[in-house]
Amino acid sequence: MLIFITGGVRSGKSSFAEMSAVYHCRQGNHLHYVATCDQGEAEMAERISRHREDREKSGYSWKTWEQPRNLHDLCAAFEKEDVVLLDCLTNLVSNELFAGWRDNSSQWEEAGFRKVVFQKIMNGIKKLENQCRVLIIVSNEVFQGFPANDSGTFYFMQMMGHLHQHIVRQAHWVYQVELGMPILRKGYDADGNQCTACTV
Amino acid sequence: MHFVTGGAFHGKAKWVMKTYSASRNMEGWFNLYEAECPETDQFETSLVVLEGMEQLVKKVVQENKKGTREVLQKKLQSWLEWESDVRGRRLVLIGTDIGKGIVPMEEENRRWRDVSGWFFQDTAMAAERVNIVWYGLEQTIK
Numbered sequence A: 001m002l003i004f005i006t007g008g009v010r011s012g013k014s015s016f017a018e019m020s021a022v023y024h025c026r027q028g029n030h031l032h033y034v035a036t037c038d039q040g041e042a043e044m045a046e047r048i049s050r051h052r053e054d055r056e057k058s059g060y061s062w063k064t065w066e067q068p069r070n071l072h073d074l075c076a077a078f079e080k081e082d083v084v085l086l087d088c089l090t091n092l093v094s095n096e097l098f099a100g101w102r103d104n105s106s107q108w109e110e111a112g113f114r115k116v117v118f119q120k121i122m123n124g125i126k127k128l129e130n131q132c133r134v135l136i137i138v139s140n141e142v143f144q145g146f147p148a149n150d151s152g153t154f155y156f157m158q159m160m161g162h163l164h165q166h167i168v169r170q171a172h173w174v175y176q177v178e179l180g181m182p183i184l185r186k187g188y189d190a191d192g193n194q195c196t197a198c199t200v
Numbered sequence B: 001m002h003f004v005t006g007g008a009f010h011g012k013a014k015w016v017m018k019t020y021s022a023s024r025n026m027e028g029w030f031n032l033y034e035a036e037c038p039e040t041d042q043f044e045t046s047l048v049v050l051e052g053m054e055q056l057v058k059k060v061v062q063e064n065k066k067g068t069r070e071v072l073q074k075k076l077q078s079w080l081e082w083e084s085d086v087r088g089r090r091l092v093l094i095g096t097d098i099g100k101g102i103v104p105m106e107e108e109n110r111r112w113r114d115v116s117g118w119f120f121q122d123t124a125m126a127a128e129r130v131n132i133v134w135y136g137l138e139q140t141i142k
Helices: A013-024 A042-057 A071-077 A089-097 A111-131 A151-170 B012-020 B053-063 B068-085 B107-126
Strands: A002-007 A031-035 A062-066 A083-087 A134-140 A173-178 A181-188 A194-196 B002-006 B029-031 B047-051 B090-096 B129-134 B137-140
Touching: A002 A013, A002 A151, A013 A042, A013 A083, A013 A134, A013 A173, A031 A042, A031 A071, A042 A062, A071 A111, A083 A111, A089 A111, A089 A134, A089 A151, A111 A134, A111 A151, A134 A151, B002 B012, B002 B107, B012 B047, B012 B090, B012 B129, B053 B068, B053 B090, B053 B107, B068 B090, B068 B107, B090 B107
Parallel strands: A002 A134, A002 A173, A031 A062, A031 A083, A083 A134, B002 B090, B002 B129, B029 B047, B047 B090
Antiparallel strands: A173 A181, A181 A194, B129 B137
16 A cells, blocks of 8 residues: 655654554554665754654654665565555655766756656655555655756756656555645545545 | 646646647647747637746736736736637636745746736636646646
């Protein structure tokens, strides 16, 4: 099962995602947390430790994986009945798309490279989803502002938009979190029929 | 008139193509990123799609220091008249919402953003049907 959760920064999407993961995890199965940010950045270190403390306080035991890129490498780590929370897609995309920027490489300018990155991420998600019982993906809303005027930002937004569209299509449940409250965008009614924002 | 809006890269045009069995290459589909907004006498098909409303706003803002909202309201009026002139005509407007980010630094961009917001309100008011597309999922708000 694939669950997709998006929201703005500080919207409470991570907390909701963690709650969902705990809800879906059955006794005897494992909870996995896949962190995607590059540990190297000092700014992120504090947020990482805060999120980690929150998870410890929750009373459930999480296994944390640091995976800033190459999602598919993780597949072997999970068992069929496990619940996996990926937080968040935004960092993964930025790490994959801008890989090598420190060496002045700007591969993201090439359509061919962007296509490869897109496929790589979608394949990684598919593999993870097949490998566990529930995969929860958390992502950010980064599209509601003014058009980007530098190519890096433009291609990043384009890639995020296309990924979100694809993931929403494949996901069983989709939530948008606003002010800590989840809004159901896609899911199932009591009879098990698929419904979207216009019908729920 | 049918107004379709939402954030950038949310699949708005894709949704319109699916809903109207239309294609970007068809006659009557105008991409305002590539060409100027045509006048209604250039509409030759019963289904006309104008993609990139925010580009029309940008141009109007660049060309007019004042009265931008009124210029755009006249446009709306002409579109409504075109539609009601002949039964079965349908105009679909696609506009990217650019109003939910940080305030732009440049004065002209702030005006572009403001006028887009007002114009989109006027458009929604005039339209018979309004949809917001969110990553391919539609929400009917009118």
